[in-house]
Amino acid sequence: MAISKQRKDELVAQYVEQLKQSQGIILTDYRGLSVGDMSEIRNAMRPAGGKFQVVKNRLLALALKEVGMSLPEEWLIGPTAIGFCPDEAPPVAKVLTDAAKELETLRIKGGLVDTSVMSAEQVRAIANLPPRDVLLAQVLGTINYPASQMAGVVASGIRQVLNVLQAYVDKLKESDTMPGTTLEQAPQPA
DSSP, X not given: OOOOHHHHHHHHHHXXXXXXXXXXXXXXXXXXXXXXXXHHHHHHHTTTTOEEEEEOHHHHHHHHHHHTOOOOXXXXXXXXXXXXXSSOHHHXXXXXXXXXXXXXXXXXXXXXXXXXXXXXXHHHHHHTSOOHHHHHHHHHHHHHHHHHHHHHHHHHHHHHHHHHHHHHHHHHHHHHHSTTXXXXXXOOOO
């Protein structure tokens, strides 16, 4: 069904806006999916912060050109649906890779994160990344580990010095309480 020039311009503007707001996009071939399958993917996408939308390839190519992005031309052949990633790409990639495992007819073509083109294998790899909060915690733990080790070493050294001083004080007290000795007779530190 042909669409009007005005509707095409509206779609290009809509794609441009979604591309500008997205951290990345993941392209899929949805050939063979039922309306119910598409609805399930859209519903699964919402908690991940993404949006799954069927696009017109030629209009998407115009929108990509307008925002200064490019994709391999073969990705814009055949039926295309895009997972837009307004927040983070890994949760959206996970939803789409899980859907592709379950629905054998859904095929991931590739993706674009910021300005980096990613193959389907790379999209699957980022789908396996832990959430951002977990990654940040792991990085902080890695950074913090040497500092905590250093603090332990320093504390251990201070503890040893304090133990030596305490032993010396105890020795002084012991010699002070011995019959026939006074504090002045106790050995003086060197």
